[in-house]
Amino acid sequence: MKSYIRTVAVCAVLLGVVASAAMIRGVSIARAAENKNASVTVTVDNFSFTPKEITVAAGTTITWVNHDDVPHTVVSTDKKFRSKALDTDDQFSFTFTDAGTYAYFCSVHPIMTGKIIVK
């Protein structure tokens, strides 16, 4: 009997935890929805994309900013997007509406690669 009650109690606590977690998650999902059009920045510096890999929600706009003394480009390997040559302080933005993985590179210095994961 005692163990049964304890099991029920544990379950209740767990359910409560899960329920609160779900509520919290519900709130954060909502927040994400509100921030769907938030802009995220990828820095281009020292011949690297930083962060090299980033996960964002669908609908997010990514902005690449070039801080190097040489021009770089942002080119999707699947031809989904392509920037002009970006000189120092130039920017390029793209809004990722569809979920998926988007590998990209700099077509001027192809050793530079990056990845956007859209959930």
Place this chain on the structure above:
Amino acid sequence: MSDIIKENLNSDGIDRRGFLKCMAWAGTGTLCVMQGGVLKSFAFGPSSRIDRAAMKGDFAFAQISDSHIGFNKAANPDVTATLREAIAKLNALPQSPEFVLHTGDLTQLSKADEFDILDQSLKSVRTDRIYYVPGEHDVLNDNGEQFRQRYGKETSGDGWYSFDHKGVHFVGLVNVMNLKAGGLGSLGNDQLAWLKDDVKHLKHSTPIVVFAHIPLWTVYPAWGWGTDDSEQALSYLKKFGSVSVLNGHIHQVMQKVEGNVTFHTAMSTAFPQPAPGQAASPGPMKVPDDKLRSVLGITDVNFVRGKHTLAVVDSPLVVG
């Protein structure tokens, strides 16, 4: 005043110890002249007591590279001025260059006015002709269309071509187009097929000079300093007794000898870049203002008939 380096000949006749010693001197005002696989070094100073006759060849040509017209950041706020100094050096060479090779990155951003300023500046070079191959900075935004219109009238495909000069066969290659993610420079199958055909009927004794922007050997892959399919290109040149490869892109002098092939990269006329791995990235490197002109320069090449290799001499704008 000359100083003959003690020979340390390998089986292929190349003085490797002397060669490595010379590599360390390049850019500090010492001229290393390679003739017939043996190195001679000459102290180079304002009074120039160089035995010029010893350096004369059947003909001379020059190489300049990486002028980056349009660049104006800390590493060199006035690249047009240093280009003009490089041109003055070309015009003061002991044996006038019969032509000049520009191995790419003429401009910083492929802009029309940048190309115009370059063309205007190069008008004062005293030579018969200037040949060009593009760097990655010259083909931004338009797949090299503007570059080919200006400099590639007699070229094929993305801008490759060859020409003969006094029995030497010159090949201009383009390895800055259609680059693949994560890769290095690239020649591509069309160009490789053209090259194979281009040299097919040449006699094995024909000296070959290949010039392209990105090094055709793997200098430093982490910085993209190499060409993915250069091995295949070089395989078509295996039969030739003398092959010289002249490149730019890395903004410093580097040399390598592999069998019958001598690889050489030139200084930039605009700004230096760090030695492989010596900095976070291969971008423009700021040096003290009074040192800048000692790390920029031109390359003078003498062809001596009957000799195994070209006499390649790098001169900084100022010995410093």
